[in-house]
Amino acid sequence: MSDDIITRPPLPEPPEGLNEAWPAPDYRTGQKAIFQEAATALFGDNKFDTVIIDAPTGLGKSVINTGLCNYADSAFYTTPQKELRRQLEEDNLLSGLYEVLRARADYVPCQEALSRTEMVYNCSNCPVNRAKDRYYYDGLDRSKIEGVPESEVPEGAMGVKPVACSNVMQCNYWKAKVSAMRAQTAVVTFAYLIIDSFLMTYQLEDETGNVASQKSFANRDLLVVDEAHSLEGQVASMFAGFQAGENIPHEIRSKISNVVPGSLIKDATEPDYTAPIDDHVIGIEEINGFAEIRKAIHDYIAGVNERIALAQSDEPNTEVLTREDINDLQRLIAQLDSLYNGFERHLGYDYDPDESPWLLSAEQGSEGLIFKFQPVHVDQFLKETVWSRADKIVLSSATIPSYGGLDRKSGAKEWAARLGLDPETTHVIRADSPFPxxxxxxxxxxxxxxxxxxxxxxxxxxxxxxxxxxxxxxxxxxxxxxxxxxxxxxxxxxxxxxxxxxxxxxxxxxxxxxxxxxxxxxxxxxxxxxxxxxxxxxxxxxxxxxxxxxxxxxxxxxxxxxxxxxxxxxxxxxxxxxxxxxxxxxxxxxxxxxxxxxxxxxxxxxxxxxxxxxxxxxxxxxxxxxxxxx
Missing domain, CATH: 3.40.50.300 (P-loop containing nucleotide triphosphate hydrolases)
Incomplete structure (x- = not known):
């Protein structure tokens, strides 16, 4: 494969105002040419809506990316690497130009959670963030937090309404999220951007009519994905697939084991055996079996909901469920819902193993088999959850996967196509290392x-x-x-x-x-x-x-x-x-x-x-x- 540039599409003159958008006092070697070419391709009068920056370590791609975000009306700056997000947050030159939203677990929770010294919370495991764990009581000046002894629960403190994190003004995570939603450029992890795509964008309103912050980010003008080279594998293994893990009831996993090829069970339980690759491919013949599993999940959820309803009723001789028991059952329902949706969305009757094959594998867990479902291709998933979030896209890395074409530029476009982007509207910029x-x-x-x-x-x-x-x-x-x-x-x-x-x-x-x-x-x-x-x-x-x-x-x-x-x-x-x-x-x-x-x-x-x-x-x-x- 040649490194030579075969063609270079003509570009218009750079758009006005680029110098004002540049975030550094001056340019390093190679930065100005890349920045101007990328901005011209994205914001000039031409057909391009995607730019790939294939440039080695040391050129300062984060400065170039931030400059492009500055020029856009609004931007997401994201990366699959949590460490790079930390580096952006700690960058003395750039950190004032964007708002960083960290993971919930990286924030200290509100004062109410901290006041319970026997429990250690962050904004991820804080009871405010856990469904139905936190309640305000009419006429009371404090809230019940999971872990409070029953003797401390005020009389008459049942049958009250849950309060969401977004309505708690002291919540550090939500304050950071609101700042990021209001900022021109929001730095988020790639995982968060995917999760956010499943949330509705609307204003939250309390009982008095006061409007709180919106629940998720609106779409933006520009999306920058830094260190984008590992997207395919990470999306396939971490985001696009789903699994029936050990938190799923044994009877559901047993039904799955009755559907999958026996060689996969043997592969998981016998160390010296490897199942043929064809047995991992989910075929049409398994789809009817998965439909029956969906029905079993639906029936199981209905049974759990009935248990909860009976326990909360005045019927005599009903099962006694504590608030913690109910919380656990509701979390199980959420996990079963997710599994149900995975089967319905990806392995329903319209599934085509020739067009978009999915793979199934089994692993031995401490309490039985764990089943993992994974797509071979991730283009459709990225189209729906990531590329739809912005009008223009930048993918940058020192190691763009560009090994499939006649030269590295055409190879990069083939990679873009595998990610669900249009190679015809993709402009590729390559640079050599400035280091001797x-x-x-x-x-x-x-x-x-x-x-x-x-x-x-x-x-x-x-x-x-x-x-x-x-x-x-x-x-x-x-x-x-x-x-x-x-x-x-x-x-x-x-x-x-x-x-x-x-x-x-x-x-x-x-x-x-x-x-x-x-x-x-x-x-x-x-x-x-x-x-x-x-x-x-x-x-x-x-x-x-x-x-x-x-x-x-x-x-x-x-x-x-x-x-x-x-x-x-x-x-x-x-x-x-x-x-x-x-x-x-x-x-x-x-x-x-x-x-x-x-x-x-x-x-x-x-x-x-x-x-x-x-x-x-x-x-x-x-x-x-x-x-x-x-």
């Missing part, structure tokens, strides 16, 4: 061996020896070791305990390990870690900023090919024969990893590749990356 190759060399000429399959353990001793050699070469310098799994990281850390800190599986957030690695200790027992220059982790290939002395060298133990244990990966590689996609995704992760330690033109960080299979993905990396390979 001498500052970011990639050493791939002396690999330890092929790390696929059992290669890691087969070459384990040589891997340890090579890391020790590199640590001696870079003595006194911070080094980051990238692995493909926590088990690999922990095995290496056990052998390199004198040199390395390990980001282990029990701590999914790597921040604590990074702080220890950088000498920022909070406990006496961590002081010894400040003397260790290596950090080993499977989760730091992106979303981490390590300039200058924070990281001077890195090692990639294994090329991170997507797991063929994931039915969607296996289906795309083996059934759809998308070899370019499979190799290209691994290549882009290698590009992302190398960029963690080179953050500005004067920065330096060496990158060592120990896996000989890198040769199979090398051609899928952008030219500016290949130019640095030694």
């Amino acid at each position: 190759t001498s500052n970011r060399p990639i050493y791939a000429d002396n690999p330890v061996g092929n790390m696929s399959n059992d290669g890691f353990m087969g070459h384990f001793d040589r891997i340890v020896d090579r890391i020790r050699e590199l640590a001696e070469k870079h003595s006194g310098q911070k080094g980051l070791i990238h692995t493909s799994s926590y088990s690999q990281a922990e095995a290496l850390a056990d052998e390199l305990e004198d040199l390395a800190i390990c980001h282990r599986s029990e701590d999914p957030n790597p921040k604590a390990a990074i702080r220890r690695w950088q000498g920022e200790v909070e406990a006496v027992e961590d002081v010894k870690d400040t003397e260790k220059d290596l950090l080993i982790s499977p989760a730091l290939s992106e979303g981490v900023d390590l300039p200058d002395d924070k990281c001077r060298w890195q090692v990639a133990i294994k090329v991170p090919f997507a797991s063929l244990g994931n039915p969607r990966v296996k289906y795309r590689k083996n059934r759809l024969n998308e070899i370019d996609w499979y190799l290209g995704e691994a290549a882009l992760t290698m590009v992302q990893a190398a960029g963690r330690g080179v953050r500005h033109p004067e920065d330096e960080c060496m990158f060592y590749v120990l896996d000989s299979s890198f040769s199979s993905v090398r051609g899928y990396t952008p030219r500016w990356y290949r130019d640095a390979i030694v």
